[in-house]
């Protein structure tokens with residue numbers, strides 16, 4: 001696969017209004033879309049638009065067919081035994097909230113413990129805080145070591161009495177790849193259920209949900225080249241019996257009376273209301289695009305980018321990099337620069353067409369642990385190149401020089 | 411390419427004026443940009459006619475918020491508190507002479523909003 005040519009597939013990089021080449025290093029926030037994904041969305045609206053699961057006319061059947069094909073595609077892609085385990089959501093955040101509301105509220109009792117980690121995104125923290133307020137649950141955290149990796153030394157002890165372990169497969173803040181299999185196995189042994197936040201994993205490396213065998217696994221389409229507004233929650237079949245409906249409305253019901261109703265089996269039971277149909281179809285096109293690249297290749301490409309970025313940026317004396325060495329991380333480089341605040345860096349880089357994130361990246365407590373209020377973050381994806389990383393490093397050297405030289409301002 | 415920040419911003423960032431707490435301040439104002447963590451505290455000394463005779467400030471955050479507070483502290487000295495509280499974000503931004511995105515405008519106008527919210 002020639003990753004150097006990939007940019008051509010993404011119209012955002014070819015816009016006429018761009019004054020300079022767009023160097024987009026913020027794919028952990030959201031990714032860009034290849035033409036094939038955009039076309040799939042346009043195509044759906046132009047040719048097959050009708051409400052899914054509702055009508056018997058041919059157009060509606062085509063729409064339903066396209067929609068359900070994506071469910072099967074996702075199941076195949078991630079080695080999920082049955083497409084019925086694939087529930088469409090708005091995204092990772094909604095997937096976690098759904099589990100908290102439909103499973104957690106039903107199954108967790110006063111005094112139960114939920115084990116999270118110090119790497120969690122607010123999306124995998126706040127829903128549990130809300131539930132713990134409501135039900136008087138305890139929250140505990142797997143700590144990180146000085147390289148931003150999970151410290152699993154005391155995991156068996158931490159797991160004592162725990163009913164649910166919820167953690168990210170890959171950290172959006174530091175890029176740490178967590179030993180998902182080890183944690184799932186330990187949790188299972190301790191009798192705990194497991195939710196894996198795969199928002200930063202599914203877009204970037206081959207994920208085998210069948211093998212990981214979690215109880216719940218969540219991710220978002222918009223971070224994996226697909227449209228925004230849609231995501232996936234995988235539920236292990238046994239867990240369905242322990243879940244009450246999340247939202248009520250159309251499509252999730254079977255027989256409705258004035259004072260009671262029966263529900264559809266999963267997955268429809270958890271998909272109340274009209275779904276983001278065109279977005280689901282677009283997500284299908286994104287998966288096909290990623291399949292054409294090969295997830296192994298995607299991972300290798302990002303590994304190459306992060307190794308290079310780690311090398312050239314750690315060679316700049318003013319730079320402090322946070323998180324693990326390249327072997328334990330994916331394409332995320334989180335750093336600070338001496339004397340230049342991260343927000344200033346973002347503005348100064350922007351002048352050169354380089355987009356990066358500055359702040360806490362939805363991980364405020366983690367930043368408190370790291371002892372910084374804000375960091376700068378580059379996050380890479382399939383369309384990024386080694387050349388762009390070199391350009392960013394040269395740019396940073398220029399910025400640092402100008403920052404410290406009293407005459408070099410506009 | 412030159413740095414995106416103007417000369418005046420860089421000057422105040424490197425050599426801030428009126429920095430430090432005023433021991434005998436008449437009023438103290440605290441402000442914070444929750445989303446990005448910038449913080450400033452403004453101290454003013456007022457005479458009998460409510461005129462600002464001395465200003466001090468302490469802060470933490472990006473160069474824009476700190477330079478803008480330094481510039482703002484110069485602007486309000488000699489004005490009455492009421493006059494100083496009428497200074498708008500736009501006036502301050504004009505002085506700063508730097509194009510900023512909406513998110514960064516919040517950093518720049520932090521001292522303006524801070525002075526409007528008394529927390530004595």
Ligand SMILES: Cc1ncc(COP(=O)(O)O)c(C=O)c1O
Pocket residue numbers: 028029090091092093094121123124168170171172197199200220362
């Ligand atoms: C690790 C992780 N979890 C959860 C989320 C939330 O995803 P979304 O905003 O798509 O719901 C993100 C992205 O912002 C993330 O990186």
